[in-house]
Amino acid sequence: MTKAGDIYGKSLYDLACQENLSLDILKEMEAVKDIFRENPDYIKLLSEPSIPKRERLGLLDESFGDSIHEYLLNFLKILVERGILREFGGCFKAYRKRYNDDNGIGEALVTSPNGLSDEERSKLKDKLKKITGKEIVLIERHDPAVLGGIKVLIDDKLYDGTVRGRLNELKRRVDETVL
Secondary structure, three states: OOHHHHHHHHHHHHHHHHOOOHHHHHHHHHHHHHHHHHOHHHHHHHHOOOOOHHHHHHHHHHHHOOOOOHHHHHHHHHHHHOOOHHHHHHHHHHHHHHHHHHOOEEEEEEEEOOOOOHHHHHHHHHHHHHHHOOEEEEEEEEOHHHOOOOEEEEOOEEEEOOHHHHHHHHHHHHHHOOO
């Protein structure tokens, strides 16, 4: 996360909290982030200095007009005016982090070879809730290189229960053994 993304994201979060809109704006930011990810040329267009700012701001009005809150629309306009629209992803991360911290939510990045069943998901959430004391949101990634088991990253702590992780630990121990 960049410094600009951190500062702007936290500022928008503070405003949204004052107006009791923090969850609504979080959901809208996620939708805007998805639109930007699906249409990277749109960010290029909105960032193009050869197009007058008034036209670029008008494009935002046309695209998002009544579909997002006025605060978020004005926030996007500020990013365009300052030439830092590409920082929107960092703004979103900073906003979401503040929201999660204030609401006792922990995000857990879970890596597994094939995905988790609903029962495994539920058990993992319960276990992580006991460990952290937070409500847990799972973000799942699939990686066949894991071989088996799961790897969980939460609150900057890595819990590696993968076959690959166990093999690496075994190799490290064997390498450290003095014969």
